[in-house]
Amino acid sequence: MGDEPAIWTRGLRKTYRSFTMREVVAVQGLDLRVPAGGVHAFLGPNGAGKTTTIRMLLGMVRPDAGEIRLLGHALPQGLEPALRHVGAVVEQPTFYPHFSGRENLMLLAVAAGVPASKVDAVLDQVGLAGRGRDRFRKYSLGMRQRLAIAATLLRDPQLVILDEPTNGLDPAGIHDVRELMRSLADQGRTVLVSSHALAEVEQVADTVSIVVRGALVAEGRVADLLGERSGTTVRVRVDETDDAAAVLRRTGWTVRDDANHLVVDGAPSAAEVNRSLVASGIYAHELSLVRPDLEAVFLDLTREVAS
Amino acid sequence: MNLLRVELARFYARVLLWCVAVGLFVVSGLVVFDAWHSSRPPSAAAVAEAQTFYEQQLKDFEENGEQMVADCKDQQSQDPDPKADYGCDQMKPKLEYYLPYTPSFAGEGVRSLGNISMAILLVAGLMGTSFVAAEFASGAISNWLTFAPRRVPVFASKLGAAFLGVLPAVILAVGVTAGGIVLAYSSHGLLDGVTDAAWAGFRDTSLRLLAVGPIAAVAGAALAFLLRHTAAVLGVVIGWAVVWEGLLRSLIPTLQPYTVVLDVTAWVQGGTTYSVEDCGVRAPDGSMTCEYVEHTLHMTQAGLQLGGLVVVLVVVALLVFRRRDVA
Ligand SMILES: Nc1ncnc2c1ncn2[C@@H]1O[C@H](COP(=O)(O)OP(=O)(O)OP(=O)(O)O)[C@@H](O)[C@H]1O
Ligand SMILES: [Mg+2]
Numbered sequence: 001m002g003d004e005p006a007i008w009t010r011g012l013r014k015t016y017r018s019f020t021m022r023e024v025v026a027v028q029g030l031d032l033r034v035p036a037g038g039v040h041a042f043l044g045p046n047g048a049g050k051t052t053t054i055r056m057l058l059g060m061v062r063p064d065a066g067e068i069r070l071l072g073h074a075l076p077q078g079l080e081p082a083l084r085h086v087g088a089v090v091e092q093p094t095f096y097p098h099f100s101g102r103e104n105l106m107l108l109a110v111a112a113g114v115p116a117s118k119v120d121a122v123l124d125q126v127g128l129a130g131r132g133r134d135r136f137r138k139y140s141l142g143m144r145q146r147l148a149i150a151a152t153l154l155r156d157p158q159l160v161i162l163d164e165p166t167n168g169l170d171p172a173g174i175h176d177v178r179e180l181m182r183s184l185a186d187q188g189r190t191v192l193v194s195s196h197a198l199a200e201v202e203q204v205a206d207t208v209s210i211v212v213r214g215a216l217v218a219e220g221r222v223a224d225l226l227g228e229r230s231g232t233t234v235r236v237r238v239d240e241t242d243d244a245a246a247v248l249r250r251t252g253w254t255v256r257d258d259a260n261h262l263v264v265d266g267a268p269s270a271a272e273v274n275r276s277l278v279a280s281g282i283y284a285h286e287l288s289l290v291r292p293d294l295e296a297v298f299l300d301l302t303r304e305v306a307s
Numbered sequence: 308m309n310l311l312r313v314e315l316a317r318f319y320a321r322v323l324l325w326c327v328a329v330g331l332f333v334v335s336g337l338v339v340f341d342a343w344h345s346s347r348p349p350s351a352a353a354v355a356e357a358q359t360f361y362e363q364q365l366k367d368f369e370e371n372g373e374q375m376v377a378d379c380k381d382q383q384s385q386d387p388d389p390k391a392d393y394g395c396d397q398m399k400p401k402l403e404y405y406l407p408y409t410p411s412f413a414g415e416g417v418r419s420l421g422n423i424s425m426a427i428l429l430v431a432g433l434m435g436t437s438f439v440a441a442e443f444a445s446g447a448i449s450n451w452l453t454f455a456p457r458r459v460p461v462f463a464s465k466l467g468a469a470f471l472g473v474l475p476a477v478i479l480a481v482g483v484t485a486g487g488i489v490l491a492y493s494s495h496g497l498l499d500g501v502t503d504a505a506w507a508g509f510r511d512t513s514l515r516l517l518a519v520g521p522i523a524a525v526a527g528a529a530l531a532f533l534l535r536h537t538a539a540v541l542g543v544v545i546g547w548a549v550v551w552e553g554l555l556r557s558l559i560p561t562l563q564p565y566t567v568v569l570d571v572t573a574w575v576q577g578g579t580t581y582s583v584e585d586c587g588v589r590a591p592d593g594s595m596t597c598e599y600v601e602h603t604l605h606m607t608q609a610g611l612q613l614g615g616l617v618v619v620l621v622v623v624a625l626l627v628f629r630r631r632d633v634a
Contacts, residue, residue, distance in 0.1 A: 016632075052634075059456050060449055060631040083456045090453070094446040098320045107313045108454050151450070 005073045006159050006190040007034035007057060012066035014052050014214075028050040030066070034192055034207075036158075039185045041205035041222065042194040046246040049214040051091055054163050058088055071159055084112075087152025088161040093144050095136045101147045102132035105154065114154050123148040127176060141168030149180065159190045166200055174241040178204045234264045234273045237286040247280045248273065263290070310460055313469030323442070324434045328476040334426035336478045337405050339487030342419045346495045349407040357405035364400040372399065412492045420512050421575045424519055427477055428571055431520040434476075434601040435469035435527030436540045443535040449633050458629045462532065466621065470521040477520030485513045508577065514615035515575050515606075526617045529624035560584060564604045565612065573609035580604070 012030040017022050027049040034040045038212070044050050055061040057070055059079040066118045068075040075083035095104040105119045108277075121213050123132045126146040139147065145165055152160050162181070166174045181191045182202050195201050209219040218225055237260060245255045245262055253266040253273075267273045270289045277284055318324065349357070368375070379395035386393075410416065442448040455461050489509075492498050530540045552566045563569050563581045573579040581604060586597040 055449075055632075055634055058453050060452055061634055062630065079456050082455060086453070088453045090449060092446070094450055096317060096320070096447055097445070098322065099317075107316065108451075110309050111313050111451075111454050113309065148450070 004036065005033050005069075006036040006040075006071060007032060007192065008069040009033075009053075010067045010284065012056060012068065013060060013064045014056060015064055016052075026214055027056070027063075030211065030214060031216055032209055033219070034190065034209070036190050037185065037188060038206035039181050039191045039193060039201075039204050041198075041201040041208040042192055042211070043196065043198060043208055044194075045196055045212035048196075048211045050196075050211060051163055052214075053211070054088065054090055054192075056160055056196065057092065057161065058083065058086070061091070084155060085158040086161065087155060087157035087159075088163075089145070089148040089152055089165060090161075090163045092167070093148030093151075094145065095144075096104070097137035098135065100133045100135050100231065101128060101139065101143070101150075104136055104147065105132075105151060108151055109154055112155055118154055118192075122153040125153060126150040126180070128180070135199070135203055142170060142173045145169055145177075146173070149177070159192065160184055162191065162193045164194055166195070172236075174200070232265075232267055232269060233290040234270045235286070235288045235290055236262045236264060236273060236277070236284050238262070238277065238282055238284050240282055243280070244282050245276055247276060247282065250275050261286075310464035311467050311471075314464045315471060318468045318472035320437055321438060322394050322439060324472070325476075327430055327433055327437070328473075331426055331430040331476060331480045332483065334423055334430075335484045335487070338419060338484050339491060341422070342416065342488045343491035343494070345415065345419075346399060346407065346410050346492050346497055347473040348495055353407050355389075357402065357407070361400055361402045361405045364405070368398070368400055373472050390477075409497070412497050412501050413508070416488055417505065417509045417512055418576060419488055420485055420516065421572065422515055423480065424571050425568070425576045427480065427516065427520045428523045428567075431473045431477060431523040432527035432530075432544070433537075435524035435529075436531040437537050438469055438472065439465055439528045439531035440535060440537040440540065443531070444537075452633055453506045459625070462625050462628050465532075466525050466528050468537050469524040473520050473524040478525060479516060481513055481516050481520075485509070511577065512575060515577070519571065519575065522613070522617055526620050527631070529617075529620040530589065532624040532628045533620075563603075564608065567613070567616070569604060573604040573606055576606075578603060578606045578609075 009030055010027075012027055012032070013025075014027040015025045017023055020096040030049070030053060032053065042050055042053070052061060056063045057068060057075075059076060062076075070078065070082040071085055073079070075082070096100070096107070099107070102119060102123060105123065106116060108114075109116055109119055120129070120132070123129050126149050128143065128146050128150060131143060136144070136147070145168060149162065149165060152162070160181075162177075165177050169177060181193060184191050185206070193205070194200055205222050207220065208222045208225060210217050210225075235258075236244065241257070241260070241262065245257070248255045248262065248264055248267075251267075253264050256263040256265070264273050270287055274284060274287055376395050376398055379393050379398065383391055383393040383395060442451070452461065489498070527540065530543065531537070532542065534540050547567075552568050556562055556566050560581075560583045563583070566574075569579065569581060580601050582599040582601045584597055585600045586595055588594070588615075589596050
């Protein structure tokens, strides 16, 4: 496939119209580029249009305008051949409640022409092997998510699309999903994972696209994006608050008092902050790097978009 | 083919559908009971009463009969229509005139089979609707479409599953009803001398009745594709029943052959009649008179109309589903 991205869209638009003719512009001119291979985070606040975009990629929702290429196939003509190599979970996964998880996967396997042996393999892969024979209706939210992820793996997908997959998962489940995404990427597959919480994906994502109000506001490598936006912020707790503040200000950094802590902006790293304090004979009880939160980045980016 | 297999497996797993089907068997039971009840021979008391009445009438006829027949013939001869038949030769009472009416298998027996047609229509339609609508309501359709993205085969397989899925229940219900009616008439000794033609009519009615079920299921499924909720489909069906089958039909009686109820009746019974009130000035004194004119609705016309309606529903549903956002 060469340099062909796994997902490529240009000028994608979707407006929902209700019976009352109220219009909601969900996606407006989205240019998305998901490189083949690796984990790609699709970030955006609630209502940014992530799910709508994913639905358009899967042919469930018809775009008003724009082009989509999925695994090298132009949509909508290429939808069927493309989806043979795609596994996707959209929003809350829904299966047939009267069937067990295993039976649900069996039905999908029959429809997709996948051998039945694959079903037990994928159930095992998501840690549902023991509960596969319970009815879907009785599954917990986390088990439903796992079953949905198992379903995506049935067809040995080149591209796995997960829409907020950690919704409803316990910490162990979140960890498992991350591991799974990582291992899928390591096998050479592409994973697109949508989320509104950066913390959920930043450890696992290689690249990211951020959407706000239906349009792309930033894209690139996760580390670059956060670094470029915020610089380093360090929180320090010391006994000699005033002395420490004076020391740090002398170095040229900005220092703010915040509930018995000092918040230092502009230092190259937490280690540098510690070094200057120690040099003045001040020892920190606590020193932590404040991660720029996505909310701040969003707000930043949205303001830029608006102006 | 794979899709159809999966859909059928799903259809048969829906417990709710089987609860609905039970309703059909209850109606079967009622129809059979009614056939049995109405074909009972007259009770001894009723026969005795008829006998007494008959004897009275016979005595009366023996006394005044000659005069009555003469009067009758007199009136007949005054009728401007030379072909008029006042039945003056049959005025002598006969016992069977006074006995309670005994239905015949060829008439009432065959017709009573049709009493289950509305139940089949509604139950099979509801099964088709709920089968498809449940997937839209739960959102399972959206997961399904990632595996089977081509909408036309998805649509066709669901309609196919609705068609085949209701068959066992419908076959059983028609079988139980037909068998029950035959047993009821036979237990009352009313099957002697039933002609081959009558048996053929009974068989054909059963077969046409069988066709109602799967076609109704397909129509119900198509409506569910259009409206996506069982409640919405029920609303539309009830609205149609009230406005079209009820209100318009009584306001404009000439529309009767275009109602589903009459069409289904005509289809199942092999044709039916309906009457339209016809008012006009006929008498020489210029007064308005009204009379009911009976019209025939042929089975073929009814069948074509019903088939046409279902085809339109299916085509519209397919066109809509092919383009519709599933979100
Ligand atoms: N079926 C629909 N009909 C009408 N409007 C819709 C529909 N689905 C989504 N929307 C609207 O489109 C916008 C984008 O919704 P979407 O679900 O794509 O956002 P999202 O980024 O997935 O949000 P979240 O993080 O909450 O899942 C929202 O304003 C939403 O209200
Ligand atoms: Mg969403």
